[in-house]
Structures are given as C-alpha cells and as structure tokens.
Amino acid sequence: MITAERKPMEELIECLKPYHRILLVGCNECVTVCAAGGRKEVGILSSALQMAFKTEGKNLEVKEITLERQCDPEYVEELVTHIDQAEAVMSMACGCGVQEIARRFKDKPVYPAVNTTFMGASERQGVWAERCQGCGECVLGLTGGICPIARCSKQLLNGPCGGSTNGKCEVDPDIDCAWQLIWDRLKALGLEDRYEENIPAKDWRTGRGGGPRKIIREDLVK
Amino acid sequence: MENFEPTIVAFCCHYCAYTAADMAGSKRLCYPSNVKIIRVPCSGKVDSIHILKALEMGADGVYVAGCLEGDCHFKNGNIEASKRVAYIKKLLDEINIGGERVEMVLMSAGMGERFAQTAVDMTEKIRKLGPNPVKSASKADHAA
Amino acid sequence: MKTESVLEKIFASGELAVTSECGPPRGAVPEKIIEKAKMLKGYVDAVNVTDNQTAMVRMSSFAACVFIKQLGMNPILQMVTRDRNRLAMQADILGAYSHGINNMLCLSGDHPHFGDHPMAANVHDIDSVQFVQMVKDMRDNGKFQGGDDISNPPKMFIGAAANPFADPFELRVARLGKKVKAGTDFIQTQCIYNLDKFEKWMEGVRDRGLHEKVNIMAGITPMKTVGMAKYMKNRVPGMDVPDEIIKRMAGVPKEKQPDEGIKISVEAIERLKAVEGVKGFHIMAIEWEQKVPEIVEKAGLLPRPKVDL
Structure with a gap:
C-alpha cells in the first residue's frame, strides 16, 4: 500500500x-x-x-x-x-x-x-515499513524476494556493505540489513550460488531517471 | 470564572468503573455531580472520535475508566484505550486545548472509593484548568 | 602492466607495498594537505586521499590528489558512490587521469546519516562492485559505462575496500570475490585488531584462490588512547576490537598509551607479514600522520623500494 x-x-x-x-x-x-x-x-x-x-x-x-x-x-x-x-x-x-x-x-x-x-507493508498492527521504490524493473527474483533498492540504505545491488552488524544496518539498529535478509533467504532456498553473480549497474530509465512515467495498456484504452 | 462548574464526561466500562460507580452509590459516597457517566461495554470500545466529540460539544474534561491491568473482560481493551487516550492527548496539545483535559484511569468493580476519588480529583483538576476553550470562545462568539 | 602505477609495479616486484592516507581539509587550505603529505614522503608508496570521509564536506579528493602529485608522490584517488552519479564519476576519472593520477579506490562511502549533511540526497547510482567494473571497462575496453568509446582511456590501477569483520562473516570472502570478479587490482582492508579473525578470513580468501588474483593490503590504524580503542569498539560500525587490546591500552599510564598503540600496530604488521596473501599494509593514522614514518620504520618496511617509472 x-x-x-x-x-x-x-x-x-x-x-x-x-x-x-x-x-x-x-x-x-x-x-x-x-x-x-x-x-x-x-x-x-x-x-x-x-x-x-x-x-x-x-x-x-x-x-x-x-x-x-x-x-x-x-x-x-x-x-x-x-x-x-x-x-x-x-x-x-x-x-x-x-x-x-x-x-x-x-x-x-x-x-x-x-x-x-x-510504498510499504504492515509489519504488525500500527507499524508499516518500506518495501518498494517502484524502480520499474523488478529484481526481487534475483534477491530472494527482498528488495535491496528499497531496503538497503545504500541501495546496493551487490551488498552487504561493511556496516552490517548482527543483521542490522549501520544507519539505524532498527533497520534490518537487507543483504543479511537476502542471504538468509537464499540459504534457506538453497540458492547460495546466486549470490556469486554480480548484478550489473541498474538502468534507472524505468524508474524516475526517465522522467514521469506512464503505463498505456492498448487493450484497455478507450 | 470562580463559579465555574466543569462538565466532565466519564466513559465507564460496564465491568469495572460502572459497577464501581454503583458501589460508590450504595456506600453513600459523595462525588461531584459534574461527572456525567456513559456506560460502555469495554473501555476499548471508546474511540478517539467519541472523546473528541465530547469536547467539541462542550465537555470541559473527559476520562475513560477501564479495568485494572490484566483484568479486561475482553483481554486488552483497557490497554488499547490507554494508547488511544495518549494519542488524543497529543492531538489536543497540538491544537492548544491541552492534553491534560483527557485522562485514562483504571479500577476494579469493587473500588467504589477509587471511583468517587477519581471523580473528585478530575473535577478539581478541570476546575483549575478552567472551561474548555472551545466552549468559551464560541460563547464569546455568540455574545458578539 | 595494466597501468603506469608505481603501486602496481611494487606489487609486481614481490615487495610488500605500503600506503597511508590523508584526509583533505575542511576548507580551502591547500597547505594542510601538503603538510600532511610531506610527512609521509619517502615512507609510503602511495597515499590515499579520502572523499568526503565520514560524509563530511572536505576539499575534493581530486583536487587534493593534484597537490600530492605535485609533491612528486603517488596519490590514490578515493571516490564514493554516495555523492556522484556515473556521469560525474567518469568525468572526474578522466580529469584525474589527465593530471597523472593513476590509482583509485572505489567505495560506496559512509551514509550521509553520519555526516554534516544528513539532509543531502543519497546518489548511489551504482554500487562499489559496479563501480570497479565501470573503471575496469574504461581502462581495458576503452568504453564509458554507457557504451561509447573513450579517446585515450584512463588507465587506473583499481582498488576497493574489504571489511573482514562485518556481518555476515560467511559472506565476507564471497563479497571480496564479487569485487575481484569485477576487476579489482588491490584491496585495502578495514583496520585489523582481531588478528585471529583476519587470519581466518584470509584462509577463506586462499581457499578460493583470490589471493592470487588481487593484492590484499592489511589495514592498520594505531590507537592513541584507550578512549579511542573503546570508541572504535563500541561506536564504529563493522569494527572488531578485542577486549585484550582495550586491556593492553588501559594497562599503561595515559602518557604511554600512544607508544603502546604504535607497538600494537607494529606487532600486528610483523605477524601479518607471515600471512600468505598479504601483499602490503595500509596504515591509516587518523589525524596522526606524523607517526606513520615511525611505524613503517619499526615494522622493518624501510627503505621503500625504488621502481622504474
């Protein structure tokens, strides 16, 4: 939401x-x-x-x-x-x-x-947390369903940085380290090999980099 | 102002404070008639808007009386009510009405004395604070 | 040789390399950086110049590197992905190389949250792994990140950082692997106080054969006081300071603590020299540059090798 x-x-x-x-x-x-x-x-x-x-x-x-x-x-x-x-x-x-x-x-x-x-999800009653930045080209399939763009303070696609401590982000101990979460999940799924792949630099044109965005669905347009 | 008699709305949980009020009555304990009791099935049933509406319509103070911690008939309605009251206090501070006009109190059904004392204390406190600024301002408005 | 970098030549010669760092001043005072750099001349092979370190505004690394270059020394241009997008980064790389700067260190940088402009926008257009890849592609393929050709591509000797002490520990070698795969030539590590843990990390590095693909420089920071040791332990994210170090610093009178801190550093260098895969030392004496010569000398790292330019 x-x-x-x-x-x-x-x-x-x-x-x-x-x-x-x-x-x-x-x-x-x-x-x-x-x-x-x-x-x-x-x-x-x-x-x-x-x-x-x-x-x-x-x-x-x-x-x-x-x-x-x-x-x-x-x-x-x-x-x-x-x-x-x-x-x-x-x-x-x-x-x-x-x-x-x-x-x-x-x-x-x-x-x-x-x-x-x-854009976020409800963590528990009364607590909402950011989950998505609408970058226009979803990487969740590569990262075990946890978004490094929305949830890593430095939006690292090849994390974690050197500030990850006990699963928490250096910016604030209330923030989970996204890359710790990603790694835990890849391990649980037996997909550790996926971590070895370097994720290339992102094309931000699908995000805000390309200016205001619009979706046109020809099959629905009246 | 010295003759100011505050109107206070007390939302009282059926299982504790409302029964405590009965107890106070049967013990012939005196408490100020300023307090207008509204019986609710649980303090958790009292929503933010109920408290605000009471003030908007002229109450000088409002309190919500729920069961002692751990004694809520519906498990945690009293805890929920406390959080709501805290939220409303902040909102009232923001609009310069003053959060201290609203309180949360806890008691059991047997605490007739506590009920009476709460009514006395709250009446005294609100008397000191003076009339609800919403009411006095709109009266001045009418006079003008 | 991939570059004309002196640092590259020293690694190639098999000698242990020594680098140190200078933080540029918080003002337009070039004297400060020149003064700091002069203290290091003849004692180190190259000097890192930090880029808005701890997310505080300082003279740009590029400008300060030029001053150091003019002293006849070898600067290492540090650059963080926090403050620049890929256009600005590549532009500065072209500029730096045009001024004869041929080493750089690619970092993501401390988050603005820690600095003097916490209200600033975070750029993070690319991350440090992608940054290394970009500089390598500029050098080896002569291409900008966007794909166009570069006339006279900048030949940078590419460094990156590694923190063996951050979590999760099991990812620390794998992350180094990503940086190596992207094209890192040398690594400077986080300050090492927990030597056992560092050696364990190096074991993992050797298991993957990474020590043969990248030159690893062990990070050394001398501690001035027990207070600094405690601060590093408790307040600096990703820093591992064992209790023995704190006890050792606390065990000597205050006036002797700086000497004890230097002794600890020298002992660490001596021990790490024996670790297979350690190709040099990066001595970061924070606002204590004057002590670098003493450490280098006591650790038996003098004289510095002469290489043909």
Missing part, C-alpha cells in the same frame, strides 16, 4: 486560515489501511480542526466525505455536488488523490492533509 502520515495540526490550521467552509476528503484505499486518511481519520481531523478554529473565536464548516478511491476520476466525480459549497478542499489521500482533485476542480484550492511517505 501507499503509506502516509498526518501533517502537524499547526501546518493544517495555517493553510486553512483564509477559509470558512471546506470539504475534507478521505480515501477508502491505502490511507484507510495505514490509518492516515480513511473515514475514521477524516472524522478525527474534522473535529480537531473545528475545535482549533473555535478556540480562536472562528468558525470552520467542514463537510466530510470519504471516497472509494481518490486516485480514480470516476470516484472524484462524486464531489461535484458538494464542491460549490466549499471554498477549499483538504484531502487526506496520498499525493495521487490530492492531484486528482486538483486536476478535476481547476478553480478550487486543494491542500494535502497528509505526507505521503512510501
């Missing part, structure tokens, strides 16, 4: 200062799962914002809406009936959702309520 975290209240209150009526839009997908911008968080933020405004003697009307998927135009269209009553939109979706609202409603200011953080 795409993970996110709510921005500090001070920043949110500051950007909403000029407004009296806003739409607060959540998303039912990733940000719901990582408890950053689903219906529940929309309710909490709405209440907190209204209280914050009241303590300063002001009033903020908040219309709460949580869309099925904020990164799809079909669902964003549902805002049409509400958008006119709002002076601005605050989105609790990831950056994709925020931009979709900005694209659809050209004359409406839209503000992000969360910082979109990474």
Whole structure:
C-alpha cells in the first residue's frame, strides 16, 4: 500500500486560515489501511480542526466525505455536488488523490492533509515499513524476494556493505540489513550460488531517471 | 470564572468503573455531580472520535475508566484505550486545548472509593484548568 | 602492466607495498594537505586521499590528489558512490587521469546519516562492485559505462575496500570475490585488531584462490588512547576490537598509551607479514600522520623500494 502520515495540526490550521467552509476528503484505499486518511481519520481531523478554529473565536464548516478511491476520476466525480459549497478542499489521500482533485476542480484550492511517505507493508498492527521504490524493473527474483533498492540504505545491488552488524544496518539498529535478509533467504532456498553473480549497474530509465512515467495498456484504452 | 462548574464526561466500562460507580452509590459516597457517566461495554470500545466529540460539544474534561491491568473482560481493551487516550492527548496539545483535559484511569468493580476519588480529583483538576476553550470562545462568539 | 602505477609495479616486484592516507581539509587550505603529505614522503608508496570521509564536506579528493602529485608522490584517488552519479564519476576519472593520477579506490562511502549533511540526497547510482567494473571497462575496453568509446582511456590501477569483520562473516570472502570478479587490482582492508579473525578470513580468501588474483593490503590504524580503542569498539560500525587490546591500552599510564598503540600496530604488521596473501599494509593514522614514518620504520618496511617509472 501507499503509506502516509498526518501533517502537524499547526501546518493544517495555517493553510486553512483564509477559509470558512471546506470539504475534507478521505480515501477508502491505502490511507484507510495505514490509518492516515480513511473515514475514521477524516472524522478525527474534522473535529480537531473545528475545535482549533473555535478556540480562536472562528468558525470552520467542514463537510466530510470519504471516497472509494481518490486516485480514480470516476470516484472524484462524486464531489461535484458538494464542491460549490466549499471554498477549499483538504484531502487526506496520498499525493495521487490530492492531484486528482486538483486536476478535476481547476478553480478550487486543494491542500494535502497528509505526507505521503512510501510504498510499504504492515509489519504488525500500527507499524508499516518500506518495501518498494517502484524502480520499474523488478529484481526481487534475483534477491530472494527482498528488495535491496528499497531496503538497503545504500541501495546496493551487490551488498552487504561493511556496516552490517548482527543483521542490522549501520544507519539505524532498527533497520534490518537487507543483504543479511537476502542471504538468509537464499540459504534457506538453497540458492547460495546466486549470490556469486554480480548484478550489473541498474538502468534507472524505468524508474524516475526517465522522467514521469506512464503505463498505456492498448487493450484497455478507450 | 470562580463559579465555574466543569462538565466532565466519564466513559465507564460496564465491568469495572460502572459497577464501581454503583458501589460508590450504595456506600453513600459523595462525588461531584459534574461527572456525567456513559456506560460502555469495554473501555476499548471508546474511540478517539467519541472523546473528541465530547469536547467539541462542550465537555470541559473527559476520562475513560477501564479495568485494572490484566483484568479486561475482553483481554486488552483497557490497554488499547490507554494508547488511544495518549494519542488524543497529543492531538489536543497540538491544537492548544491541552492534553491534560483527557485522562485514562483504571479500577476494579469493587473500588467504589477509587471511583468517587477519581471523580473528585478530575473535577478539581478541570476546575483549575478552567472551561474548555472551545466552549468559551464560541460563547464569546455568540455574545458578539 | 595494466597501468603506469608505481603501486602496481611494487606489487609486481614481490615487495610488500605500503600506503597511508590523508584526509583533505575542511576548507580551502591547500597547505594542510601538503603538510600532511610531506610527512609521509619517502615512507609510503602511495597515499590515499579520502572523499568526503565520514560524509563530511572536505576539499575534493581530486583536487587534493593534484597537490600530492605535485609533491612528486603517488596519490590514490578515493571516490564514493554516495555523492556522484556515473556521469560525474567518469568525468572526474578522466580529469584525474589527465593530471597523472593513476590509482583509485572505489567505495560506496559512509551514509550521509553520519555526516554534516544528513539532509543531502543519497546518489548511489551504482554500487562499489559496479563501480570497479565501470573503471575496469574504461581502462581495458576503452568504453564509458554507457557504451561509447573513450579517446585515450584512463588507465587506473583499481582498488576497493574489504571489511573482514562485518556481518555476515560467511559472506565476507564471497563479497571480496564479487569485487575481484569485477576487476579489482588491490584491496585495502578495514583496520585489523582481531588478528585471529583476519587470519581466518584470509584462509577463506586462499581457499578460493583470490589471493592470487588481487593484492590484499592489511589495514592498520594505531590507537592513541584507550578512549579511542573503546570508541572504535563500541561506536564504529563493522569494527572488531578485542577486549585484550582495550586491556593492553588501559594497562599503561595515559602518557604511554600512544607508544603502546604504535607497538600494537607494529606487532600486528610483523605477524601479518607471515600471512600468505598479504601483499602490503595500509596504515591509516587518523589525524596522526606524523607517526606513520615511525611505524613503517619499526615494522622493518624501510627503505621503500625504488621502481622504474
């Protein structure tokens, strides 16, 4: 999923200062799962914002809406009936959702309520960790299903570096050394020989190196 | 301000604090009428939004009363509630309402005295803190 | 010979090679690097020049290498993958070689987290193994990493680092193997204090025959104080300082500790000379360059061989 975290209240209150009526839009997908911008968080933020405004003697009307998927135009269209009553939109979706609202409603200011953080997985209740950087050319088949690009601090394709200690990364003892994980897994799979192969320098064109990316599926395009 | 009587919402777990309140009643223990009790099936059932809504609608303080550690009827609802209360405290600090208006307390069904004392302590604490700034500001708003 | 490097010639002659290092200054003060390098002249065969070591901004390794070259010494250009993408790295390699620099050490570098610009973007376009491969392809195939031809390809004598003490230990020889396969000519190891563990690593190196494919230089860092020994043990990732070393340093009065540290280094060199596959020593006296001549002399590594240029 795409993970996110709510921005500090001070920043949110500051950007909403000029407004009296806003739409607060959540998303039912990733940000719901990582408890950053689903219906529940929309309710909490709405209440907190209204209280914050009241303590300063002001009033903020908040219309709460949580869309099925904020990164799809079909669902964003549902805002049409509400958008006119709002002076601005605050989105609790990831950056994709925020931009979709900005694209659809050209004359409406839209503000992000969360910082979109990474593509990750849930390690346990309340803990999410980075797993993928969307490099566009997956190497997981070579590395035992553990990504050295997303999970090694130096994104070494031929690790581990000299800073791996007791399975932990030198950058932070809370970070697992990706190459220790890869090695353990290759051993468990009896694929130790794979380690001997030097992985060549990566072609970053499939990643951000090639500029903003697009996927076009001719069989689906209308 | 000197006549300020705070309104306090207490979310009380059916298995402990709510029964403790009964116990306090049957022992004829005095506790302030400022405390409005809402019975919940478990303190873990109290969500962040319930606490916020209580404050938004004018409560000056809120507390969640759950079972003693290890005694939750549903295993760990009290622990979950404590974590939620801690989260809400931080959020309230961020919006200058003050996290100290919200507390988590633990007690057993037999602790009538503890229930009464908690109600007294919380009422005193909130009385010192003064009215919920949300409420006073909106009143001023109306007056204007 | 693959290059005109003096270091390569010394390895070829069968003599033990000696290198040391200079950290460039944190300011536009060329005097500092010249002063440090002069202390080493005549005592070492080549001098590593670090590249933003510990991720702190310093005068560029390339510029400092030029000053050292002008003293008639042999600099080893250190370069990390942390700060440059492959374009910038290759450009600097062409520049350095044009200035007569013909040794380099290919590293990934300390993470910015440890330095004075933790907010900087990490480049890591390629890793150290791929870096070695790139420099080798530039030299032996005359090709840029992107595939185009190079006019007058830079002939670099290619070094890389190895840390026998990091985890997982069982991968340490295999990782060296990857660097050798990529085309490394010489290896400088992490500072060695745990000689038993180093010898065990060398056994693994010999089992794979890597000692015949690459020149391994044992890393030596003299300790000034027991405090430094403790710091290295507890705070420096991937460093293995046995308790005996700490005890030994702590066992002498403070004013004698520097001498004891040098004694430990000299003894280590003496012992490691006998290890098959050790082809030289890399003496890293951190901000203590003036002691390098003493160590080299006491370890019986003088005079340094003269090779024809």
